[in-house]
Amino acid sequence: MLNKSSTKHHNIMMMKKVKTKIKNFCKLVSVFTGIFMLSPAYASDWLQCANLSQIDVNSCEILNYPSTSYEYAISYNTTEPLPVVCSTWNVGLRIYNKQPYMILSDNPPLGMSYGGFIFYRGTQASDDATATCPSGQWRHRYWRLGQNNAIETNFYGGNGCYGDLPIYCRARREASTNNILNFQQKRLALLADSSLLKSSFYL
Secondary structure, eight states: OOOHHHHHHHHHHHHHHHHHHHHHHHHHHHHHHHHOOOOTOSSSSOEEEEEESSSTTTTTTTTTTTTTTTEEESSSSSSEEEEEEEEEEESSEEEEEEEOEEEOOOSSOOEEEEEEEEESSSSSOOHHHHHOOOOTTTEEEEEOGGGGOOOEEEOSSSEESSSOOOEEEOTTSOHHHHHHHHHHHHHHHSSTTTGGGSOOOOO
16 A cells, blocks of 8 residues: 555646546647648648759759659748759759749849759759759759849849759649658658657556
8 A cells, every 4th residue: 555655646647647548648639630631732831852963953952752642842942942944955964942032132223133042963054063063063043033034044144053952842732642651750850859749658
């Protein structure tokens, strides 16, 4: 039979376990809420999944994050990741932002341009990354929307070669539930206290 001291200690330990289980449960609820009650805009949060030099120069994809299931993004001149697309045209690869933002805007009253960034390699450009940058890096330039909807890239020399620029991924809306769940598990693995989720849910 437990004495009062042992009973009190036992009750304290039980309360700690209950609090831990409740915290774990709330995290799990958050995950499943993110899966089954998704914003119309996207299926999951952005996760830093690679850097620019880790994009395969043949497929333009990131290992373990195929573009058929994941969307890619880059944060450049912005505080949030901007979705990007990788395209080909006879030779080389080009990665650029889908959603334009304001560039050449140091003095807004004098005017601004709608545009963004482009990273390229394997093209016929004289400054192409394969000819002028270290192995695996990409050449950067800015682009802007000019007259008659023409895309201009020759107004500014760009910012050189990039390889360690972070790339972000998120599961596509069209992805299967299993794919989104796996992605959420990868995201949770990066949380500082995610080890709590590994404890048994039952008391």
